Amino acid sequence: MGTFLRVFGIILAVFIIFQFIPNKKKSNPPVDKKLEIKTPAKVASILKRSCYDCHSNETKWPWWSSVAPMSWSVVDDVVEGRKALNFSIWNSYSKEKQDKLKKGIYRTVMGPMPLPQYTWLHPEAKLTKEDIKTIRDWASDGKGFIKTDVR
Ligand code: HEC
Numbered sequence: 001m002g003t004f005l006r007v008f009g010i011i012l013a014v015f016i017i018f019q020f021i022p023n024k025k026k027s028n029p030p031v032d033k034k035l036e037i038k039t040p041a042k043v044a045s046i047l048k049r050s051c052y053d054c055h056s057n058e059t060k061w062p063w064w065s066s067v068a069p070m071s072w073s074v075v076d077d078v079v080e081g082r083k084a085l086n087f088s089i090w091n092s093y094s095k096e097k098q099d100k101l102k103k104g105i106y107r108t109v110m111g112p113m114p115l116p117q118y119t120w121l122h123p124e125a126k127l128t129k130e131d132i133k134t135i136r137d138w139a140s141d142g143k144g145f146i147k148t149d150v151r
Pocket of ligand 1: 055059101118127
């Protein structure tokens, strides 16, 4: 067997073994509309487009979320994302938690969110300047937080 075939065979074998490594499970827990966040339609459509895949129980799982090693990071982002903020159960959060998360949203839409590895594969989820303003106005009730408020 030539070197190329041998190397290719090893890579293929490793790839196949990857598929059997246990991983966190994909799931979409049931949605109770009463618990879902209520926002003006303009805000809701941005959240649904750019955040819901990781921050709701209505994740649209892409095909690569079933194929290791990509699945490891996709499923992990969703599990961790829901833990941090889940718009599907927003109304079950305390007022304090909601206020804290709104500040987090106000802060993170300026850069870190949505995650870059996500927008790379979902360019339509990128936030425009106007989207960012819409979200920040909503998150701060139109007041705008000053820098030190946002922590
Ligand atoms: C690809 C998945 C993904 C997408 C899409 C995404 N997030 Fe996140 N988000 C995460 C993960 C994972 C965490 C938790 C880990 C962390 O804090 O870094 C998180 C944490 C957060 C937090 C809490 C952490 C903090 O620093 O306050 C906020 C707020 C947040 N995201 C807002 C958003 C908003 C708003 C959007 C849409 C504009 C969005 N995210 C889109 C994955 C995502």
